[in-house]
Amino acid sequence: MRATVDRAGLDPQGRLPKVLVRRVRKGDLSRVKDVLEQTFGDFLERQLGTRPRQAFNGAQYVHHRWLMEPWGCFVAEEDNAKIVGAALAVAWGSVGLLGPVAVLTHYQNQTIGQQLIRATQEFFDENKTTLQGVITYPTSPKHLALYHKFGYHPKALTALMSRVLDRSAPRPATKQGG
Numbered sequence: 001m002r003a004t005v006d007r008a009g010l011d012p013q014g015r016l017p018k019v020l021v022r023r024v025r026k027g028d029l030s031r032v033k034d035v036l037e038q039t040f041g042d043f044l045e046r047q048l049g050t051r052p053r054q055a056f057n058g059a060q061y062v063h064h065r066w067l068m069e070p071w072g073c074f075v076a077e078e079d080n081a082k083i084v085g086a087a088l089a090v091a092w093g094s095v096g097l098l099g100p101v102a103v104l105t106h107y108q109n110q111t112i113g114q115q116l117i118r119a120t121q122e123f124f125d126e127n128k129t130t131l132q133g134v135i136t137y138p139t140s141p142k143h144l145a146l147y148h149k150f151g152y153h154p155k156a157l158t159a160l161m162s163r164v165l166d167r168s169a170p171r172p173a174t175k176q177g178g
């Protein structure tokens with residue numbers, strides 16, 4: 001499957017491209033959210049053995065990421081009708097941050113992810129970023145190889161730390177005035 005960036009046209013064989021990569025529009029936002037939630041739900045289910053109830057809180061962040069940097073947000077759309085992938089990027093001065101990137105499970109391994117990433121790299125070029133980063137899954141050869149193709153090299157394994165608090169239990173009474 002081939003895609004072009006913001007440019008519908010014929011592919012090298014003279015056929016209409018099935019998947020077009022273009023910038024996100026306001027009306028896409030809820031579908032982009034669904035694609036991210038669905039894709040990461042599938043991925044995390046394969047990794048963890050159980051499906052999270054709402055992957056990354058239902059990917060609500062899409063709306064504010066698009067408001068913050070609309071030029072850095074891209075979708076892959078099939079037949080002008082179905083959003084099958086998305087990539088969000090942001091440029092902070094000379095620093096470019098890529099991610100998340102997601103392609104619906106049944107559309108993976110057809111180069112759509114690379115076409116989305118290429119669009120974000122063009123966005124970084126437009127903004128003349130000099131340092132670019134992406135956070136990814138260090139145990140996945142696919143992810144490492146994919147980003148490596150675009151010149152990203154692993155820097156460090158990061159400890160992801162969390163603390164779960166049970167706020168439902170009644171708090172012990174505290175002594176007053178002691």
Ligand SMILES: CC(C)(COP(=O)(O)OP(=O)(O)OC[C@H]1O[C@@H](n2cnc3c(N)ncnc32)[C@H](O)[C@@H]1OP(=O)(O)O)[C@@H](O)C(=O)NCCC(=O)NCCS
Pocket residue numbers: 039040043099100101102103104107108109110111112113114115135136137141142143145146
């Ligand atoms: C990561 C993701 C976006 C990639 O999208 P995709 O459309 O499947 O990727 P592409 O088909 O463009 O490219 C995948 C490349 O990885 C290669 N690859 C696949 N499995 C591989 C493996 N085990 N080892 C090395 N390379 C591998 C493929 O061969 C392909 O490269 P090629 O075109 O040179 O053959 C997609 O798998 C996804 O949405 N995953 C779930 C969400 C996620 O993890 N997002 C990224 C978070 S950082």
